[in-house]
Amino acid sequence: MELTPRLKLAADFCLPCEKVIDVGCDHAYLCIHLVERGAKSAVASDIRPGPLAAAKEHIAACGMADRVRAVLCPGLEAFGPEDGDTVSICGMGGEMIASILEAAPWTAAGSHKLVLQPMTNGHKLRQWLAEHGYGIEQEALAREGDRIYVVMQVFGSRTDGCGRENHYLFTEKLLADPLFGEFAQKLRLKYEKSRQGKASAGLDTSEEDGILKRLEEVSHGA
Ligand SMILES: C[S@@+](CC[C@H](N)C(=O)[O-])C[C@H]1O[C@@H](n2cnc3c(N)ncnc32)[C@H](O)[C@@H]1O
Incomplete structure (x- = not known):
């Protein structure tokens, strides 16, 4: 499964992983790609039946129904810490991503890798992460057409900065990115x-x- 640069970067930040939960999976491309690249299993979840139906079709077409499960649910409501070692939430607003994490406090324990890709309000997400004990381990940029997207790899139980000194717009980790200018x-x-x-x-x-x-x-x- 070939991914666009934004989702490819998210996949690179997820790997290595054993069991991934992709919240807001839409087409399930990310889950399919991760299983192709070594994840043992994945859960593709979405709040809307339409995208989930498309996800199921793609999963079946790739012969992955035994390794990628499709679940209809809002955020992480149907899941607990044992359901995955990695959680990706990509392609949503920063405030929505924060509200999904807030409703699943187990994500703050530090035992899960979180891969987050806010489409808007990345600064609000970074500030929320800092104030709730999460830290940004890695952060990088991907370009698609005229747009530049930020992808973050985040862990709970961290005290590392989330870019407060940069008004929460970026962390020092982005300064060396070829797209930072x-x-x-x-x-x-x-x-x-x-x-x-x-x-x-x-x-x-x-x-x-x-x-x-x-x-x-x-x-x-x-
Ligand atoms: C723009 S698509 C992004 C799809 C994919 N993650 C990506 O980055 O390409 C956003 C998806 O998130 C789903 N979504 C929005 N809010 C959600 C929520 N609270 N819980 C689960 N899924 C949600 C939408 O139904 C939609 O399929």
């Missing part, structure tokens, strides 16, 4: 626009000023 430029444009909007409305721009200052510093290696 482009990623930082996108952030710069976003926060310059936001700053201009606030300034013309007479609002406080200190948040944007702080972010733009930090982006300037990291671009000069500070």
Whole structure:
């Protein structure tokens, strides 16, 4: 199963793994790919029957029904710590990912590898992780067309930073990523626009000023 760069990076962060739970599996491509690359089994779960039906079709077409189970459920509601050693939650908003983890406190114990790929609000997810005892072990970028996606490998029971010094927009681990320059430029444009909007409305721009200052510093290696 060939994956797009975003899901391929998520798969690389999942491996090695024995049993993976993929929340919001949609097509189940990630589970199929992980089993092809050595995972013993996988659970492909989704909250909606439509995507789950597509997942079941793909699983059957790949002859993997004995190793990839499809489960209809919201978040991690149907699962406990014994159901997997690795949990992936990709392609959702950062706040949704945080709410799924919050409803499954066993993910914070440190015994599970979590692979998270927020489509939006990555900074809110990073801040939530930091405040709930999770740490980012690895973080990297993938590009698809004009978009750059962040993928994180996270563990509970950690005290490592989640990028607080960078306004939770990235950790130091991203600084050496070949796509970091482009990623930082996108952030710069976003926060310059936001700053201009606030300034013309007479609002406080200190948040944007702080972010733009930090982006300037990291671009000069500070
Ligand atoms: C944009 S797709 C991402 C699919 C795949 N994970 C990926 O990254 O390519 C989001 C999927 O998450 C599912 N989803 C959204 N909220 C969910 C939740 N709370 N629990 C489980 N699945 C959810 C949707 O039904 C949809 O299939």
